[in-house]
Amino acid sequence: MMSQKTLPIALSNRHIHLSQGDIETLFGEGYELTKLKDLSQPGQYACEEKVDVVGPKNTIKGVRVLGPARNKTQIEVSIADSFILGVQPPVRDSGDLAGSPGVKIIGPKGEVELPEGVIVAARHIHMHTSDAENFGVVDKQRVHVRTKGERAVVFENVLVRAHETYALEMHVDVDEGNAAGLKNGDLVELVII
Template identity: 70%
Template sequence: MSNMKVPVGLSNRHIHLSKEHIDILFGEGYELTKMKDLSQPGQYAANEKVDIIGPKGTLKGVRVLGPARKETQVEISFTDGFVLGVNPPVRDSGDLEGSPGAVIKGPKGEVTIDKGIIAAARHIHMHTSDAERMGLVDKQTVCVKVDGKRGLIFDNVLVRVHPTYALEMHVDIDEGNAAGLKNGDIVEIL
């Protein structure tokens, strides 16, 4: 196998909103405004933020990511789950059945979702050319080695292959902190 090195992106708490929920939270016909592009083509961090209100507490100023999605999804760490008073299941993006809900509060209104809070499963986005070069396929799971003083091996890392993806491994803040990782660090697929 050739070079199996992958850059890391730490995923802090964020929310993907449906168009219907954007209209309720920010006003009818509202369009999200781009703060900065994210590593995955077409994805961006918006200027907009919302509050997520759980049974025990609130996460204030949670960044909205764009563009709008088919279904509203909140991605948090386990630590955030303690603050909210929910137990987020570890899931792939879009797999929301049976996940907890919350109240989402924006400047113009609020929405109650009955599902949609997850701790995103660690995964690697890769372009089809990266997958071919590394001998990997979509939906394969791999182990990833992190070097350094807090080095470790991440097991059960999902490979997601698509012609529009840019090569990057995504872990949440809790996982990144446990391994001493920061954005742009390089890890190795075993």
């Protein structure tokens, strides 16, 4: 039996989530992030602050900080970014940082040598628990997602993240989105086989 539902997709560019300790090292003691704009997920926002990320090979300047502060610092890059930096990050779910490569982070007031924390974020769908019920899926289930258009693809192994605070949206990185000819807000189909 096959069921299909549509949902919006968003392309995620490189960004960094910082711990409060790293925020203070990079921007100064007691520093609080400055909200630039809200993101689609409730409580999440892009900040005015940017940092430079230094890998063994090259530096990527102006990486956007996302708020609020997290327990651990995490940098999400695309595979193309990883070539620039000279690191080999694993494809991982957010927060799964064990064994991932580290880099140096440079802010206006200081630097952080991150021992681990660079990942390529695994494609995933955020959905409210009521959306999960409507779609007939559960938290941590893996599904397929079909796109439309000239470069249509089927994304396999897409993680469902269902929670009462999430808003419905699929996230892929810019490499995946560009390869499939997608732009923010395009509708895609969740397929349960």
